[in-house]
Amino acid sequence: MITFLTNLKIADNTGVLNVQCIKVLGGHKMRVAISGKPIVTALKKVRPRKKFKKGEVAKVLVLSTKNRFRRNSGFIINSNKNTGLILNDGFAPVANRVTGAVPHEVRAKYNRGYLLTRKNY
Amino acid sequence: MKVEICSYSHYRIHPGHGKRYVRLDSRSFVFITRKAEKAFLNKCNPRRTRWTVIYRRMNKKGISEETSRKRNRKTKKFFRGVVGASAEVVRAKRNQAPELREAQRNAAIKEAKEKSRARKEALKAQGAAASQQKTFAKTVRAPKFMATSR
CATH class of the missing domain: 2.30.170.20 (Ribosomal protein L24)
Structure with a gap:
């Protein structure tokens, strides 16, 4: 459940560590983003000498959320962190590696020609 | 599921x-x-x-204790009849003294040896007779049973 001003961790190798959601994309008056949805974020904490800088604005794909979601099999799943993945303006992942676990729904959707991550749930 | x-x-x-x-x-x-x-x-x-x-x-909660001991199985020996010999014959043979059995075996061996020796001698005698025949008439072929008996 990612809303306006939610803090997320970035689970890729772009050098961005923490971001804050400033807009939820994907519809008119969309308030809440779940895993697999894009958001707009402000970069809060960034490693030096990398592609991105602190204070920039970037699109992020939500990977895993603390809030639980339900699969068709009846299982309810949640994670212990809100994590995301930096996207470019064309909604394609910028990084070439993702750390941590990714729900297989997101992986199926965004695994465009390269390995997103081996760990998925 | x-x-x-x-x-x-x-x-x-x-x-x-x-x-x-x-x-x-x-x-x-x-x-x-x-x-x-x-x-x-x-x-x-x-x-x-x-x-x-x-x-x-x-902590072994809720498990009913099994008091029954383990039963040890022992193998028992049975005499059974083998092909022609019944159980009693087999038992009788087993109960014979080993010396007696050995003596019987030696006797049997001796007998068999003598038999084979006698057979060989008989064959030799026959072969000698055949060779004599050959010397007299070379054209006459040896009888067939000679060829097989060698």
């Missing part, structure tokens, strides 16, 4: 029940109830929590 096992309490979880918790290190845990989940997140040790399966298994 896949039945899973609770990570904390080790209860069985049927489909449509339970909750999966995914840590950022991508290890996933399954919990049957909120109680189990909370206990796990509070880092309670399931070996010390009384109601978990692990505790009960460790």
Whole structure:
């Protein structure tokens, strides 16, 4: 459940560590983003000498959320962190590696020609 | 249908029940109830929590004690008839003294040897007669039984 001003961790190798959601994309008056949805974020904490800088604005794909979601099999799943993945303006992942676990729904959707991550749930 | 096992309490979880918790290190845990989940997140040790399966298994709760001893099985020997010989014949042979049996065996061997020797001598005598015949009439072929008996 990612809303306006939610803090997320970035689970890729772009050098961005923490971001804050400033807009939820994907519809008119969309308030809440779940895993697999894009958001707009402000970069809060960034490693030096990398592609991105602190204070920039970037699109992020939500990977895993603390809030639980339900699969068709009846299982309810949640994670212990809100994590995301930096996207470019064309909604394609910028990084070439993702750390941590990714729900297989997101992986199926965004695994465009390269390995997103081996760990998925 | 896949039945899973609770990570904390080790209860069985049927489909449509339970909750999966995914840590950022991508290890996933399954919990049957909120109680189990909370206990796990509070880092309670399931070996010390009384109601978990692990505790009960460790401390041997709820297992009816089995007092019945293990039965030792012993192999018994039976004499059975073999092909032509009945059980009694076999038993009688077994009960014979070993010396007697050896003597019988030696006698049998001796007899067999003598027999074979006698047969060989007879063959030799026949062969000599045949060779004599050959010297007299070379054109006459040796009878067929000679050829086979060699």
